[in-house]
Amino acid sequence: MRPASPYGALLDQNPARHSTIDVLGAPTHYWEYGPADAETVLVLVHGFRGDHHGLDAVCAHIRGIRIVSPDIPGFGESAPLNGHAHDITGYAMWLEAFVGSLGLSGRAVLLGHSFGSIVVAAAIARGLATPQLILVNPIAAPALAGPNAVLSKITLGFYRLARALPHALGAPLLSNWLVVRVMSLAMVKTRDRELRRWVHQQHHAHFSSYANRDSLLEGFEASIGSDVSMFAEQLSMPTLLIGARQDPISPVPAQERLATLIPDARLELFDNVGHLIHYEWPREAAELIVAFLNSGTVAETTT
Numbered sequence: 001m002r003p004a005s006p007y008g009a010l011l012d013q014n015p016a017r018h019s020t021i022d023v024l025g026a027p028t029h030y031w032e033y034g035p036a037d038a039e040t041v042l043v044l045v046h047g048f049r050g051d052h053h054g055l056d057a058v059c060a061h062i063r064g065i066r067i068v069s070p071d072i073p074g075f076g077e078s079a080p081l082n083g084h085a086h087d088i089t090g091y092a093m094w095l096e097a098f099v100g101s102l103g104l105s106g107r108a109v110l111l112g113h114s115f116g117s118i119v120v121a122a123a124i125a126r127g128l129a130t131p132q133l134i135l136v137n138p139i140a141a142p143a144l145a146g147p148n149a150v151l152s153k154i155t156l157g158f159y160r161l162a163r164a165l166p167h168a169l170g171a172p173l174l175s176n177w178l179v180v181r182v183m184s185l186a187m188v189k190t191r192d193r194e195l196r197r198w199v200h201q202q203h204h205a206h207f208s209s210y211a212n213r214d215s216l217l218e219g220f221e222a223s224i225g226s227d228v229s230m231f232a233e234q235l236s237m238p239t240l241l242i243g244a245r246q247d248p249i250s251p252v253p254a255q256e257r258l259a260t261l262i263p264d265a266r267l268e269l270f271d272n273v274g275h276l277i278h279y280e281w282p283r284e285a286a287e288l289i290v291a292f293l294n295s296g297t298v299a300e301t302t303t
Contacts, residue, residue: 004198005057014034025082027078029078030069038064043099044069046075047113048220050206052070062289062297070098073094086219087221091123091219095123095128105128106129111136113277121234124235124237132239135241136277142225143225156224160217174213180208184199187248229254237264238292241259241265244271246271247274
């Protein structure tokens with residue numbers, strides 16, 4: 001039996017509206033929360049191998065703000081990029097076009113989680129305007145040059161092997177139950193047994209919702225070949241960094257250095273959580289977001 005979402009009741013009070021829009025010649029699926037006419041608009045960009053579900057728990061806690069949460073190209077229900085590589089430039093072009101297609105350029109606040117933090121930063125560096133910026137579990141340093149370099153190279157080899165194998169062998173390998181569970185165990189930090197079970201279930205449900213092996217490999221290469229620090233000097237708007245002291249992907253020194261590189265950044269570090277702030281500390285993240293935006297409220301916890 002699947003564990004119930006600990007944030008399900010809050011989501012029921014703030015249901016999502018599903019829409020689709022063509023972006024760069026391919027359909028992008030997105031979900032909206034909150035009042036459509038809200039003055040403050042927040043556009044979310046999720047992490048690698050996830051989809052919009054990963055940020056649902058944060059959305060569940062926020063009221064009075066219009067939130068737009070797409071599946072990025074090649075993940076979830078969104079089609080892969082059409083005629084563009086799934087590299088950082090391609091994803092940044094998509095985000096520019098997506099925000100522009102909704103008439104939100106220069107108005108929407110951008111929020112990127114994990115790999116999404118790189119996509120958002122790259123899009124801003126290309127010229128996408130935003131009044132404020134929020135990065136949750138930002139990728140603060142190059143994956144191939146830091147303490148995780150060996151693991152990143154091993155993982156890259158795994159993805160390349162799975163791509164090179166015949167489909168009947170390679171595709172099941174990428175979504176293998178044990179592979180997903182090992183990744184989930186490496187990320188989760190909470191000691192709450194029910195919350196741990198739900199986090200693992202979320203990874204098993206959504207970690208393999210990608211379009212094909214080609215776009216997945218390209219996306220992984222993009223995720224380890226770039227980081228937010230590459231674009232830091234061009235992030236001139238007020239920026240909130242929400243990080244974690246036990247993040248195995250972005251060590252605290254890298255997060256602190258990133259905060260010094262971004263001209264107007266504030267770093268908030270959570271204890272007792274790692275790279276899954278969006279699952280394990282969504283209410284606390286929502287409180288920081290609402291306070292930073294000086295807009296909206298945080299929903300009262302239901303019992």
